[in-house]
Amino acid sequence: MVTVRLNVNGVAHEGRCEPRKLLVDFIREDLGLTGTHVGCEHGICGACTIMFNGEAARSCIMLAVQADGAELATVEGLMRDGKLHPLQEAFREHHGLQCGFCTPGMLMTALDFLRTNPAPSDREIREGISAVLCRCTGYQGIVNAVRAAAPILASGR
Amino acid sequence: MSETRWIGKSVKRVEDARLLTGRGTYIDDHPPVANACHAAIVRSPLPHAVIRGYDLSAALALDGVVGAITGEDVARHTKPFSVGVTAPIHYYCAATDRVRFVGEPVVVVVAKNRYVAEDAAELVQVDYDPLPVVLDPERALDSTAPVLHQAVGSNLAGHRRLVYGEPERAFREADVVLSERFSFPKYGSTPIETYGVIARWDPLDGVCTVWSNFMGPFIMHPLTARVLGLAENKLRFIVPTDIGGSFGIKSSIYPYIALMALAAMRLGVPVKWIEDRREHLLASSSGTDRVAYREVAACRDGTILGMRFKWLDNVGGYIRSPEPGCSFRPTGNFVGPYRFQHLEVDASVVMTNKSLTGPNRGYACGHLYFETEGMMDRLADRLGLDPVEVRRKNLVQPDQFPYRTPTGGLYDSGDYPAVFDKALELARYDELRREQAKARAGGRYFGIGLALAVDPSVSNMGYVATALDPQFRAKPEYLPKSGAVDAATIKIDPLGRVIAILGTTPQGQGHQTVVSQIVADELGLAPQDVTVVDEMDTFTRVWSISSGTYSSRFGSVGTSAVALAARKLKAKLVDYGAHLMELPVASLEFRDGAVRPRSGKGPSYSIKDLAGRAHWNTESLPEGMEPALQATAVFGFTVAKAVDAEDRVNSSNTYGFIAEVMAVEVDPETAAIKILRYVTVHDAGTIINPMIAEGQIYGGALHGLGGALYEELAYDEHGQFLTGTFMDYLVPTASEAPPIDIAHIVSPSPLTPLGSKGLGESSSMTVPAVIANAVSDALAPLGIWINELPMTPSKLWTAMDRARRAGAPTVRTGVSEPLASFSGHPRPKPASRTPLP
Amino acid sequence: MKPPKFEYHAPTTLDEAIAALGRYGGDAKVLAGGQSLMPLLNFRLARPAALVDLNRIASLAYIREQDGQVRFGAMTRQRTIEFSPVVAQRLPLLKEATRWVGHLPIRTRGTIGGSIAHADPSAEYPAVLAALEGEVVARGATGDRVIRAADLFQTYLTTNLAPDEILTEVRLPAMPAGAGYALEEFARRHGDFAIVGIAAVVVREGQRCTMARLATAGAGPVPVRLRAAEEILEREGLGDAAIAAAARRATELVDPDADIHASADYRRHLAGVLTKRALTRAIGVARG
């Protein structure tokens, strides 16, 4: 067993687990943050995407022990002062989700993408979010949401 | 008619707040029972083998393992599931004596967590005697093929020859007869959330409770109770509020419900099983792969006289209900939007050593229209007509509604020519043809495809009996089947706020939002005044065997139940108001959230007012009025009738229409397909929330595109599965998704209170056809017809390369095998570019 | 899909890491970005006795210029490379190739050392290493050795690194200023490994080609340098006829396999098409 101390959404946590425990399982089971989802456990679907030290990464192909000392952000931490984050707001406005299962990973991926590319073209948005599979939306609502959120996030920076 | 202030508006979804903030309640999120143990399933590594024995000793010795159940337990303690055919096929929730596909469940190991359960699963030894394998449905019917089920004697699970009208005569009298062989791939739903089941057994009260992301139909509840040997009222199914997508596949989870319930009952612990992606691809469910032989008989002017379908549907190692829906689900709309009256359908349901099949978005309609629309283009080509003209000539006309199809379908409403025209206009069809001429002159492969489809919603349970012989159905002990019902309850609390309670199982369709719109309109409220509770629980909800969220049924039958419940309640409020005002009921109406005199003069009673009085002072109620402001309505379609002696059945209840135009360009060097324009026009009756409706269309279209270009559950010739990862099974990403031009035409259904129909499956059923036709058109200069999906660049390039090496074509050939002949009929001339003599 | 049990070590120095590897006599595996190894563990297709995690060895992440080369610590993330000004200036081909490696969240973790050590025949970095005639440094118990690209890749997912060796550095010669470059790739979906990819570099003097480099991804068990095709350009210049001849030659130089995504013939054909496209684009951006 190993001890994992980390900070998630600004809150310090500590847990003990086997070295083989996947980070996503640790987040969901040990920390009770079930907003981060599991869709494939081999790095392709992106449902488990979180911010790891400020950058989007797949939590299903990382070990919990690797997150010892790290700063994580998950979908639960996006709201501020009881208000939806502008990207969340845009997803709602533009019907960027249906079942919502891909959504947490999609949000984290899109946030990181917009940080590295604050004024993307539609083609770039599609490329950026192609990191996450969504089976419901056909992606159009998501593309619209990310496009709409881009200038808002850029101006808030 | 009440005002529709909210129906027809793109009201933002109430579901979104929780789903965007990580507070959804999916099956894997909130353990409903403490101390659940975790299951891992040992699956067959072989496609076909006899099970000689099990050795569980090493697995059971592992620290943290609670126990295991094997096929022996399954055989001893459960019954096989009922199947939809009469052949003696014993389908248990796990393999008992033989395995028949790679991935079939063999043993369940239960441990303190999933990691240990998987460790233990690896230690389970199963002794197999391999058997020969068959994968191809045509080969499986060969007398020399290995037989999967000895008791059946062959691999034919069922066969029906359905004859409507006089197809023989139609083919005799035709000016032109064309034939083609098609093959449709095995692809799946792959929701991003996999299956999940949690089972708890309480030996004292004898109740087994199962939480799962099962989507219905709830006919599977009584059938599962039977399998487990439980009384129906001792088996409780609960479906959490949020399901992470389904698209048909989560109707096939029920064997795992039985399996985990059995594990919980045998091992005495609550058992949780979350399917992993490998298991999902390997063994959950998929649409059938099909080999189809098609013939069309037509007049010189393009009028279709009749068609012949010959299908071999591959349902895998067993037949699992609701199969053989693959063949019969679309019975009422076999003829699509066309008027021809003579049809012969020869459907063989074949078992092979592949995984099992079931509903996948557009249940069997993707197959149907891929073939039919492909034939329409071949006919146009043969007759030297524009594909638009051939279709127009044969469309059901607006004055023919309600239209009874030769196969028993009752198309409730529509204006097919108007929808088609709108699609052509939006696509600027004539301009596209001019562009095409230019592109072709420059040696480019530019193609335009069309596809039309009748979009059936709300299956009538009665269709399943089409699989049975009429003689069998005529026996006195046979119970006819029919129906499509849904229920809703609405209650008004003492302060006048409303709660609507559903037993549907939405998987992202926004039922809570849609219901809040309907109730708001009916009761003169705002949607935010209506709280919608949606969590299926067979112990507390009003439900019936057809309940569930499948077959695009909510937009049609579910919304109808809600509207009726609201109207019942409204009528009660008017009665109550009349009593309070001492006025005749007929002089009052419910308008703008209050009971008012029709004259507009005099006092009115608001909902809030009435609710307060009714709850606080039951004495104020008129005599005989039930003291509750609550109404439950169950809506059922009266047009859902059992199949008749001539095999005619109205297999769905409402029927929309889809017209699509797609322009593509095929890269001459890489064979990559680029979608240049894609237009889809839908008539789904009244649209309650356009935003949600369009979302369904986008999703459906991309699912169809996946099947057409990317996705296939593939096996090697030994029956080993090749696509067990998302690196091999290619779900399209945002970069593959084309922009879509969507438009609607509204022909309200006369059968539903709101005029709505369903559209959840929508373009998933047309995209395979429209893109295959577009690519065929693009490659016409090479003489290539697409008759096989998915169109991978590698396959397409091989066909193009072969055609180019062979020189300029006069006869167009298929991408796959050469055209095979339609069995039993003389082989007609293949479609060709040369005009008729 | 949970990994099997393993022992776990997260040394903070390279020496400790080498020592840890040595203790398991070939049964331990190095964990870099984990973007290839972790899926294999989750599928239980890999079952090492131990993992030696390099992520806490800070000295393995760097990009520096030395002796006309750009040198990358093995643990340099693909994402760092994507946004590195040095890479943009000295190795624009590597920057372009990086954009083809999976997706941004994959590149957050994936490393240059891991990508090369993993030796996926369809991966982009090995093709770039081959095209640029780079080399890697491996350290084992007995010290460092430098391995040339041509010697490194043996067959599918196999390099000549010993099990107790760690790839510590990747060295790529800076591209000549003004060199034209392109990486053309054909994949079925965005972000997938290539069905076939071609990396091209050309140095031109007018219509003359003083140096051509072509290397493949996905066209055989290891990246293939298309030397005979390069020679056509170096001999005949950069005209359309030479490009076409080089593309034709490329199809003869590769020996691809078939899988569910593509037939061998199609891959061979693509090698030609993409060679033409890569050269055309490379020539278009070449100065001189």
Ligand SMILES: Cc1cc2nc3c(=O)[nH]c(=O)nc-3n(C[C@H](O)[C@H](O)[C@H](O)COP(=O)(O)OP(=O)(O)OC[C@H]3O[C@@H](n4cnc5c(N)ncnc54)[C@H](O)[C@@H]3O)c2cc1C
């Ligand atoms: C969704 C997805 C898409 C991807 N798409 C692409 C793509 O298009 N193109 C592409 O090239 N890659 C792709 N990858 C793989 C990715 O680039 C990986 O980062 C890379 O292949 C391995 O690098 P890593 O640092 O993650 O190594 P790891 O996964 O940690 O290790 C891989 C292997 O290399 C060994 N190894 C790692 N580092 C060293 C070292 N320093 N010394 C010795 N041995 C070492 C490990 O022991 C292991 O066997 C994709 C991955 C995913 C999940």
Ligand code: FES
């Ligand atoms: S669950 Fe991590 S990428 Fe799919």
Ligand code: FES
């Ligand atoms: S919203 Fe359902 S998977 Fe994306």
